[in-house]
Amino acid sequence: MWWDDPPPDAASFDALCAKSGGRVRAGESATTGGGRALFATAPVAKGEIVFRESPSLILQDPANRPLARACARCHSMLRGAPSETACAQGCGEGYCDERCRVAHVEQGSHGLLCVGPIDSWEHPLAALKLACARDDDGDGHLALIAEMCAWCIASAARRGDASSSSSSSGASTAVAAALDDANLRTYVAGAVWDWTGASGGDGARARCEAHARMIREAMASHEGSSEKLRGAEALMDPASGVVGARGVAELAGVLARNSLAVAVESSSASASAPASAPASAPGDASTSNASPRKLGARYEGVALFPLTCLMNHSCEPNAEVRFEDAGPGAGVVAAVHALREIRVGEELRHSYVDETRPVFLRAADLAAFGFRCDCGRCARARGGS
Ligand SMILES: [Zn+2]
Ligand SMILES: [Zn+2]
Ligand SMILES: [Zn+2]
Structure with missing residues (x-):
């Protein structure tokens, strides 16, 4: 069956990596039992964007739709009437x-x-x-x-x-x-x-x-x-x-x-009310009784990003994922920022949870992702050193 096929190997991400700017490659993690990981292929300075990419799939949170009107295809904020x-x-x-x-x-x-x-x-x-x-x-x-x-x-x-x-x-x-x-x-x-x-x-x-x-x-x-x-x-x-x-x-x-939960801050959204569906039709109940949108409404949704999703977790991450509206047609993209200097060959990791919480609360948060964190910080906390 198709679900028994081995997952595509690291090389199958090469085209995507090249498209994203060529500063990363997919490979096997040295620390997560051979699971997949993303590595830097060029040095990245602190604060730089390592890469940007478009989602494979993105959907707006239904509760957010009346507040932030976005294109149903690319999810760029709609600014027109x-x-x-x-x-x-x-x-x-x-x-x-x-x-x-x-x-x-x-x-x-x-x-x-x-x-x-x-x-x-x-x-x-x-x-x-x-x-x-x-x-x-x-x-x-x-x-x-x-x-x-x-x-x-x-x-x-x-x-x-x-x-x-x-x-x-x-x-x-x-x-x-x-x-x-x-x-x-x-x-x-x-x-x-x-x-x-x-x-x-x-x-x-x-x-x-x-x-x-x-x-x-x-x-x-x-x-x-x-x-x-x-x-x-x-x-x-x-x-x-x-x-x-x-x-x-x-x-x-x-x-x-x-x-990934996606949030895009928008400071320039207009305040026009969204189109309403005919009252008798089930078509888009979520916007039919909406109040006018607030200025600066924030887009919220859920998405899959092929390279970003390869990144493993660390409680002392070297990267952070932020989301941007790249404009009409391009839509919502993920931008991976370097939180510190990243060396060639270093694995890129971001935090799946709020890494400022204490170790026992992080462990509980991470259990929802199905793993126990063995990053240096968790190991030090558990070892008491
Ligand atoms: Zn669009
Ligand atoms: Zn339709
Ligand atoms: Zn950890």
Whole structure:
């Protein structure tokens, strides 16, 4: 099965590293049992940006949407009037420009997840949207998992390669190709229900099964769904597809291990009210009764960044991740800053938790990530020296 494939090796990150400016490379960590890590390939001075990169996937926090109106594709803050480029189905999603709209609505996930034309909460797509908004037992990950599934399905349908899904190895290849297209394959590293962190364990299996069923029903509920899903049959398989219980568990595992909370301060957002959806439609309930946006609203969301997510944790980090709005079309990017001078070959590490907290509280925070920290500072604290 596709989830048994060995994860892409360090060399498969070379192109991304080059694209990010060529100052880092992926490799194996000397201290985390051969796990992956990111290393500097050039000296970096304190305060410099080591690299910037765009996310594989990013989603705005639903509660933040009324406060900070962002492009649904690249997540750059929308500064124009609410009449800027929008989804034609009236769901309330807005875009920087026509390119972002086409990439999201016509080629991307939104064509499979838009609830604009739907007028009943009973409809499987509206039910999925509601479940995403109420998802408090899955770390709020259901919306991200639905988004990941939809990007994979959209790419498989675009390839339209139905012939490759007739055999089980062909199906496995089709899923791997779709994950590649969606820039998600480098993260796949095991089902969330096998994970020891906060998201795994009891309840994870039932949650994944329920989420997979909900997403499959939503995807199959489209008018003319056979057309929309043609070529994506392998991905929709309840046993072996991305939208099966195990597939969803893999995607949930990706999020549990890699997702980063994103916050972008914005000092120049305008104060215009967001577009409101028709009152009777489930389309974008999160913005339909919004109050006008505050000046300087801060964008908040969750994202996966391929290189940034390779960085291991340290309680005495040499790097820090900050997020920037790179403007219309470019959108939200991660910028990794050097907190001190970094030598060639040194591993880049940032802190997954508030490293100013005492060692026993850091240990509790880090347990949610499924590991015990053995950085120099934790070792010194535990050794009493
Ligand atoms: Zn955009
Ligand atoms: Zn829409
Ligand atoms: Zn530590």
